[in-house]
Amino acid sequence: MYIIAGSTGTLGSAITEELSKTEDIFIIGRDEDKLKAQANKYNCNYQVLDLLSTPEPREYSKVIDSDVEIKGLVNCIGSILIKPLHGTSLEEFNDVITTNLFSSYFLLASFARRMKDGSAIFFSSVAGSKGLSNHEAISAAKAGIEGFARSAAATYAKDNLRVNVIAPSIMDSNMSQKILSSDTAREVSKNMHPISKIGDTDDILPVIKWLLSPDAKWVTGQTIHVDGGLSTVKPR
Numbered sequence: 001m002y003i004i005a006g007s008t009g010t011l012g013s014a015i016t017e018e019l020s021k022t023e024d025i026f027i028i029g030r031d032e033d034k035l036k037a038q039a040n041k042y043n044c045n046y047q048v049l050d051l052l053s054t055p056e057p058r059e060y061s062k063v064i065d066s067d068v069e070i071k072g073l074v075n076c077i078g079s080i081l082i083k084p085l086h087g088t089s090l091e092e093f094n095d096v097i098t099t100n101l102f103s104s105y106f107l108l109a110s111f112a113r114r115m116k117d118g119s120a121i122f123f124s125s126v127a128g129s130k131g132l133s134n135h136e137a138i139s140a141a142k143a144g145i146e147g148f149a150r151s152a153a154a155t156y157a158k159d160n161l162r163v164n165v166i167a168p169s170i171m172d173s174n175m176s177q178k179i180l181s182s183d184t185a186r187e188v189s190k191n192m193h194p195i196s197k198i199g200d201t202d203d204i205l206p207v208i209k210w211l212l213s214p215d216a217k218w219v220t221g222q223t224i225h226v227d228g229g230l231s232t233v234k235p236r
């Protein structure tokens with residue numbers, strides 16, 4: 001069984017569709033109507049998750065029967081906030097941390113002990129390692145995810161549970177619709193990448209599938225940057 005959290009988002013929908021072709025999946029999200037529609041389409045079970053009112057992780061793990069082997073967990077729950085620090089309210093800052101970092105803690109804390117020989121994947125972003133202006137809240141959350149995943153990779157290595165992070169740059173998705181709403185913004189976004197392109201799910205899906213597969217059996221504690229080189233490369 002593979003758990004996909006945030007299955008109703010752009011990346012979540014793509015990995016849900018892909019994995020459901022060959023694997024049993026279990027989907028988690030906040031919107032019951034959308035989850036129900038997906039569960040019908042892909043013939044799978046679902047669970048609503050309210051990040052502001054969660055049970056103890058040990059309790060939550062019971063949403064999947066105890067005899068089911070959990071092979072993978074992909075957390076696609078996330079958000080973006082681009083605002084200068086002094087204009088970021090307490091509520092906005094907390095919301096970004098809850099959606100991105102707390103969701104990652106909560107899901108892995110719930111299922112890690114049941115994921116012997118499994119693979120867990122979390123999402124950072126280019127802002128997790130590169131200082132981009134007006135990204136303080138999301139940068140804190142995503143850098144937190146990278147550290148959290150490295151430590152969890154060490155903790156659960158004895159169970160052969162691999163924990164990795166994918167850090168994309170801007171991709172076409174529900175989340176980036178506003179940012180990429182004009183042709184000018186698209187052009188600027190495209191051109192800031194050494195490999196001049198806006199990302200899409202096709203750039204990320206193969207990396208998710210690889211990290212979930214036995215081909216990546218010796219890869220753990222890593223942050224894999226799928227970002228057209230933005231985080232590390234400066235062409236002449």
Ligand SMILES: NC(=O)c1ccc[n+]([C@@H]2O[C@H](COP(=O)([O-])OP(=O)(O)OC[C@H]3O[C@@H](n4cnc5c(N)ncnc54)[C@H](OP(=O)(O)O)[C@@H]3O)[C@@H](O)[C@H]2O)c1
Pocket residue numbers: 005006007008009010011012029030031034049050051075076077078079080099123124125126167168169170171172173174175176
């Ligand atoms: N798109 C980009 O440019 C980009 C760049 C770098 C990193 N990322 C990361 O990639 C991951 C996937 O993002 P995406 O592009 O697929 O974005 P997306 O389409 O907006 O998906 C985000 C998912 O998170 C869920 N979500 C948001 N707030 C939530 C909350 N409070 N409680 C529960 N679920 C919540 C959404 O639920 P609903 O479907 O109900 O809205 C949706 O399923 C995220 O971690 C994101 O930070 C994205």
